[in-house]
Amino acid sequence: MTAAIEFLALSKTYREGFWGTKAQAVKEISFTVNPGQIFGFLGANGAGKTTCIKILMGLQFATGGKSLLFGRNSEEKSARANVGYLPERPYFHENLTANEFLNFHRKLAKNGGRSGKRTNEELLKIAGLTVTPNKLLRSFSKGMLQRLGIAQTLLHDPDLIILDEPMSGLDPIGRRDIRNLILDLAHHGKTIFFSTHILGDAESLCNEIAFLEKGVLKYTGKLSPLLxxxxxxxxxxxxxxxxxxxxxxxxxxxxxxxxxxxxxxxxxxxxxxxxxxxxxxxxxxxxxxxxxxxxx
Amino acid sequence: MRSISSISIATFKGFVRDRILYGVLLFAVLFLGFSYTLSMLTIIEERKILLDFGLSAISISGMILGIFLGVVSIAKEIENRTIYTIISKPLSRTEYVIGKYLGALAILAIVHVLLSTTLVGVTKLLDEGLPSGLPDCFLLLFCESAILLAIASFFSVFTNSFLAGTFSFTIFLVGRSNTALNALAQKSQSHVLSGIFKFVYWASPNLERFNIRDLVAYGKPYPHEMISRGLIYCILYICFSISLASWTLSRKDLP
Incomplete structure (x- = not known):
């Protein structure tokens, strides 16, 4: 069985400041996420979670090691075809309507050879967004954008859904809805990989976790022995x-x-x-x- | 190819609803109206005054819009992180840069057509004929804006929107003074200064290739090969700038 995600001694070094001083964001991280899991990626703010996810999604480049999506190097654009991704604190084109935004992303995702069957209205309903699809995104609140972002991850019915801090910016009802949605997606066989610094979210949802501290992997495995x-x-x-x-x-x-x-x-x-x-x-x-x- | 067209269409739709676009259009229309009023106040050469000011209005608006669209289409998208959900889809960064450029170019083309048509309409109000070189002049003005759009797109992949705008405007000023730079390089006594002038002369786009405004407005002849050469120069410069932008973005870590 091919792993949904594999990090193989992944490292990332940045150059910071005027003199370009080296700073290690992530140091030789290795772990595997198997299909069908709800996998929590934990750590405090600045631990390196978002850096790893950005490398996985082709937004940044590893300086050492590599990351794989369904066995393929995540730097290859085709490796991302079967993945839905919600960035941390998502911002979208404010001059597009919700419908136009979803149609645009649907076309981009479709180029990877996958097309979902759900309509925009169905996706917005699943994400709990009760808003007219022809409303411009500039009038959306932070929570509404978060929900739209989640709808966007499901457009092409991907097998792997990567959510970077999906609960941030949501009220308690929103957080509950997203938790239920994650459980429902996992029930339908999807692999969910989500980062959070709120440990309660991981405790209530995850089968397995990886825990990062200052860019170093401190623990990976099942929750039960840890608790x-x-x-x-x-x-x-x-x-x-x-x-x-x-x-x-x-x-x-x-x-x-x-x-x-x-x-x-x-x-x-x-x-x-x-x-x-x-x-x-x-x-x-x-x-x-x-x-x-x-x-x- | 489908990714490029999807990005172009989304970029186009986004810009159509951008209020700044309408601000620039309003400025251009007011400038054209001013040109008309000024031409009415003169006793002779009404058409020349109108065309001189009108073509300048299109040139300035095209410059502002070219730089604005180039900067907003990529630098703002990186700053606002709207680029994340796009780049994370199965498409290359080259497709992204080309798509963004073509979407912005379509807006630029429509604005040029609107302003050119308005100038033609206003000129006809004077009951005077149009100079034969006017379409060539409109085409070269569009080429100049398209080059500035490509340059702004290049700067916007590796710096913030303010700096990208500033750099692009500087290139515009240098590009418009290209002949003077060459003359300075020839006449300069210092080898260092001469070398610097020569480098800037060769590195910056020669935007004076696209300037036949005065010749057209005053009905003077101009070499017709300027058009074909200008077009080829424009296409090559755009291809070079967009390739460089794409190469740079393909190696950049998004913040």
């Missing part, structure tokens, strides 16, 4: 007075104990002091703790 943490540990939340190393959690206190025996002893101590038990669950790290350290 499992110490499976023996139990988290107890209670009201009352603080005990030992308990931490404030809203109006309550939270404490982690190493095993079931310790949890039983602690619960009895809480009751003895007149406290009230709120929850007692097997501790699991969230993605933020797993990637950046710290505990609940």
């Amino acid at each position: 499992a943490g110490n499976a023996e540990e139990i988290e107890i939340v209670y009201s009352g007075e603080p005990i030992d190393n308990s931490k404030k959690a809203g109006d309550n206190w939270k404490i982690n104990v190493k095993d079931e025996a310790a949890s039983k002893a602690l619960i009895q101590e809480i009751w003895r002091r007149g406290g009230s038990l709120k929850s007692c669950i097997r501790a699991q790290k969230n993605l933020e703790e797993a990637l950046y350290g710290g505990s609940r």
Whole structure:
């Protein structure tokens, strides 16, 4: 099975400032995205996520290594035929209408040999854009442009959809809609590769992730082992007075104990002091703790 | 080929709705109206005054529009990042540059036809005949704008819109002073200065090749091979500039 995306020791060095000082944006990154996955590309702002995506989409050139799309070098224009791409904070030609914009991109995508069956109206509906298709884009809000950009990625019914920070600029309803759309596309067999610095989005959507820090790949693989943490540990939340190393959690206190025996002893101590038990669950790290350290 | 036509059509549609285009058109029409008023105030040579000013109006508008379209079509598109969703499609950057150029050229051609027709109409209001060289003059004015459009397109692939506009305007001024530059190179005592003048003379487009405005307005003869030579020079210069723009963009990391 050919991988949808492959990064093979990909590096990118920029020249910055007046003297052209070298700056390493991405350093020898290697990982694979298999077909049918929702793959999260994580990292803080400036970690190098967008640089990798730009190289993948032929907008920038690697200074070392290479990237492949369905087994073909992404620098070849034909390699991009089966890919839909939404850039970060998309801007489109403000003097075109939504219809003209979609028709224009449809023709460009069609030259790669792929044509989607969905009409512009259907695509706008899928992207949650309830606007007349003959309205000029200069009157669109940031969120509307984001949704139009998503409609544009689906024009030619590509097998791989690359979204660079797709949730940015969207309100909570918009974010929920995009999450649902990503899940729906994956359900229909599409591969979704999206970058985000909001770890909650990745946690709720992804099968696998790659995590970048300052241009270096720190982790790639499934989410489950990353989130499992110490499976023996139990988290107890209670009201009352603080005990030992308990931490404030809203109006309550939270404490982690190493095993079931310790949890039983602690619960009895809480009751003895007149406290009230709120929850007692097997501790699991969230993605933020797993990637950046710290505990609940 | 289909990618080029798709980009040209989208570029054309985008410019048709650009308010700046109508600003330039308004300026040109007002200039033509001024030429007519001025010609009415003179007692003799009304037609010559009208054509002199009218052709200058078309020349200046063509220069402004050529530079504006060249700068906006690519530099603005890179700055605004509207280029991302286009270049990420299965097309080459060469197709992109050619498509953008042809779309802007179509706008330039329509504006030239509109302004030329207006000048012809205004001249006929004076009840005087039209000089035979007027179509040649219109054609050469269009060639000059088309070259400036190609130069602005070249600058706009590697610098920002302000600098691309400034560089293009400088090239226009140098191109219009080409003969003077050559004369300076010949007469200069200093080898260094002479070398600099010669380099600028050869590196910049000779826009004086396209200037027969005074000769046509005043009914004087001009060598007819100027037209065929001007056309060939124009086509070669455009091909050179667009090839250079395409080569540069094909090696550029988009920001």
